[in-house]
Amino acid sequence: MKYSIPRGTVDLLPESTKTWQYLEQLLRTIASNYNVQEIRTPVFEMTELFQRSVGETTDVVNKEMYTFTDKGDRSLTLRPEGTAGVVRSFVENKLYVNPDKLTKLYYMGPMFRYERPQKGRQRQFHQFGVEMLGLESPYVDVECMNMAVTIVESLGLRNVKLHINTLGDEESRENYKVALKSHFKPVLPCLCPDCQARYEKNPLRILDCKVDKDNPSFKTAPKTQDFLTDSAKAHFEKVCALLDDLEIDYEVDPNLVRGLDYYCHTVFEVISEDPELGNAATLGGGGRYNSLVEEIGGPSTPGVGFAFGMERLAIALKNKQDVAEEGIDVYIMPMGDEARDLAVQIISMLRANGFRCDMDYAGRGMKAMFKTADRMKANYTMILGEEEVKNEVVNIKNSVTREQVTIDLGKIVEFLEGEYGNE
Ligand code: AMP
Numbered sequence: 001m002k003y004s005i006p007r008g009t010v011d012l013l014p015e016s017t018k019t020w021q022y023l024e025q026l027l028r029t030i031a032s033n034y035n036v037q038e039i040r041t042p043v044f045e046m047t048e049l050f051q052r053s054v055g056e057t058t059d060v061v062n063k064e065m066y067t068f069t070d071k072g073d074r075s076l077t078l079r080p081e082g083t084a085g086v087v088r089s090f091v092e093n094k095l096y097v098n099p100d101k102l103t104k105l106y107y108m109g110p111m112f113r114y115e116r117p118q119k120g121r122q123r124q125f126h127q128f129g130v131e132m133l134g135l136e137s138p139y140v141d142v143e144c145m146n147m148a149v150t151i152v153e154s155l156g157l158r159n160v161k162l163h164i165n166t167l168g169d170e171e172s173r174e175n176y177k178v179a180l181k182s183h184f185k186p187v188l189p190c191l192c193p194d195c196q197a198r199y200e201k202n203p204l205r206i207l208d209c210k211v212d213k214d215n216p217s218f219k220t221a222p223k224t225q226d227f228l229t230d231s232a233k234a235h236f237e238k239v240c241a242l243l244d245d246l247e248i249d250y251e252v253d254p255n256l257v258r259g260l261d262y263y264c265h266t267v268f269e270v271i272s273e274d275p276e277l278g279n280a281a282t283l284g285g286g287g288r289y290n291s292l293v294e295e296i297g298g299p300s301t302p303g304v305g306f307a308f309g310m311e312r313l314a315i316a317l318k319n320k321q322d323v324a325e326e327g328i329d330v331y332i333m334p335m336g337d338e339a340r341d342l343a344v345q346i347i348s349m350l351r352a353n354g355f356r357c358d359m360d361y362a363g364r365g366m367k368a369m370f371k372t373a374d375r376m377k378a379n380y381t382m383i384l385g386e387e388e389v390k391n392e393v394v395n396i397k398n399s400v401t402r403e404q405v406t407i408d409l410g411k412i413v414e415f416l417e418g419e420y421g422n423e
Contacts, residue, residue, distance in 0.1 A: 008115070008123025018326075019314050026154055027108065027128045034147050036104040036130055041085035043110060047075040053084040053292055055261025057202040059194075064113040078112035082129040083262075083292070083305055090133060091298035102134040108310070120280025120312050129307035130286075133293065136302040138238040141266040141288060142246070144304050148270050148284060149248055151308065157316050159273035160283065162248060164239070165256035167204070167224055167264050167287075168232035176227040177203050187217045207257045223254040232265065239266050262295070263287040266304065274316050283316065284308030327377020329416070332359035332384065333369040339384040346382070346394070346412065353413045373399070380416070 005011060012020060031038070047067050054061050066078040079085055086105055090096065095103050108128045115121055130147060132140050145162060152160045167173055180203040184191070188199060191212050198205040206212070207221065228236065243250050250268075258267045267287030274281070286306025293301035330350060334343040343359050350357045358376060360369050366383075373381045383395040394412060397404040398419070407415045 006123070008117040010122065010124075016314070019317055020310070023155070023310060023313055023317060024108065027106075027151065030147065030150055030154060031106045031130070033150075034104065034143070036106045036132075036147070039086055039089060039105040039107055040109070041082075041089050041107065042079075043112075044076045044078050045085050045088065047077040049084050049088055049296070050077055050080060053087065053262060053296060054081060055202070057198055057205055058261055060113060064115055066112045066114060080111055080113045082107045082109070082111065082127055082307060083131060083289070084296075086129075086131050086305075087133075087292055087296050087298075087303070090131075090301075091293060091296050096134070096293070096299055096301050098134060102132060102140065104130070104132045106130045118280070119276075119278055120309070120315060122311060126310035127307045128310055128313075129305060131303055131305035133301055133303040136235075136288075136290060138235050138242060138266075141239050141304050142242040144286060144306055145243065145250075145266075145268055146246060146248065148268070148286070148306050148308070151313075152270055152272075152283065155313060155317055157272060157274070157283075157313075161271050161273070162243075162250040162268060163253040163256055163271055164243075164250050164266060164268040165224060165253050166228065166232065166236040166239075166266055167257065168228045168236075169264060169290075172224070172228045172232045173204070173264065176222065176224050179222040179227060180204065180206065183221055184217060187215065190215065190217075202261065204257050205261075207255050218255065221255070224257075225252075225254060235265055258285060258287055262289040262292045264290050268306070270308070272312070272316055277312060277315060280309075280312055280315075282309075283312050327379065328358055329355040329378070330357040330380045330382055331369075331373035331376055331378035332357065332382045333366065333373070334360065335366075335383075335385040336389075339386065339389050342389055343382075343384055346384075346409070349413065350416070353417075355416060380419075382412075 047065070050065060051061055056062070060080045065080055068076060070076055086107060090103065106129065109126060110124050111127050112124055114123060117123060130144060132144055149162055168176065181199065184199060184203065184206060188196060191206070192209065195206045195209050195212055207218065212218065256267055256269060265288040269285035270283045272281050272283050284307055286304070288302070288304040290302040292303060293299070332343045332347055334340040347357050347359050360372065370381065379399055381397045381399060383397070388394055392409045393406050394409065395404055395406055396415065
């Protein structure tokens with residue numbers, strides 16, 4: 001029996017984990033700059049949580065969830081997105097009792113959606129997401145968008161654009177839904193079966209349809225902005241003014257509604273024009289959700305957040321060659337059994353002193369070991385032959401200058417520290 005990887009998943013092999021570690025480190029650093037703290041929630045939750053929060057009219061819940069019944073007869077689902085679990089935890093752990101008023105959290109990890117795999121679209125993929133809970137202020141919407149923009153800028157990704165829109169408050173949305181329904185009513189028979197169902201349950205979702213998106217009726221559809229209440233309008237105007245002040249480049253896209261049910265007011269997406277991403281150009285997106293915490297059983301708490309698809313960031317990053325290719329400090333090359341035993345002692349001492357080291361265990365010849373040292377990008381090689389063992393010294397060679405020196409066993413750390421200190 002030959003085993004192969006499940007469809008829609010990938011193995012990240014050492015050559016790509018380098019890019020991933022670089023990406024993860026950068027995301028953590030930016031989170032720390034924004035004083036956003038990490039939260040880790042389970043990869044599975046009660047199925048109902050997603051039905052309730054993501055929404056029963058969405059593709060994610062309707063078609064894409066990995067749902068199973070466990071031995072205790074509970075219906076569980078592998079998380080298709082991160083917000084629901086974070087909000088569930090926020091409520092369950094009473095994080096809303098926060099004298100600072102605003103709770104800022106981030107998560108990073110695998111998500112699962114049963115989708116048709118293609119470039120930038122997998123069944124197990126990873127997201128980095130941020131949730132800011134506690135305030136309805138447009139300043140917080142902009143803090144989120146600013147952070148999203150900082151991420152793409154720090155990754156050096158060019159040709160990336162911030163698209164924004166507003167869905168308004170409850171009242172604006174209700175008025176807008178009525179207008180959308182009368183707009184789409186005459187063309188309803190020409191729309192896909194999903195849109196026909198959405199028409200009844202949640203007409204906003206029609207605008208999010210990938211099948212009908214080129215139907216001419218989409219171009220002439222009413223715009224959310226024409227249905228805003230005064231306060232929803234003021235909120236959006238403040239968001240735009242703050243983005244202008246920060247000189248953040250953005251485009252208002254009236255058809256942007258986002259795939260999940262819980263959004264209100266500001267929604268946004270970060271879209272790349274990198275041709276390699278093709279149909280997977282949306283690097284990330286998010287928006288405001290003011291009723292979700294209450295929906296999940298907590299006290300009324302407004303929130304705003306976003307999530308980036310990490311595979312897409314990694315694809316975009318791959319085109320950038322400057323992901324640091326890190327090598328090791330020392331590669332030890334013992335000749336013979338006695339030398340190998342001594343090398344084990346030396347390597348353990350070097351590691352304890354913070355040096356990144358490796359050594360040969362295969363008992364190979366000099367030439368082969370030098371080749372390995374090259375591949376590992378070792379800054380120094382350390383040769384330990386019979387002579388060296390007898391004299392209690394090592395031969396240390398600088399891979400760049402090719403200078404070679406003989407050092408007493410007891411002075412290796414001192415020597416290397418000196419070398420690094422002199423750089
Ligand atoms: P969403 O939660 O649908 O708003 O998705 C947020 C981001 O996650 C998207 O912009 C993508 O970058 C990424 N994403 C969503 N679904 C997938 C998937 N199946 N495979 C890879 N990335 C995905």
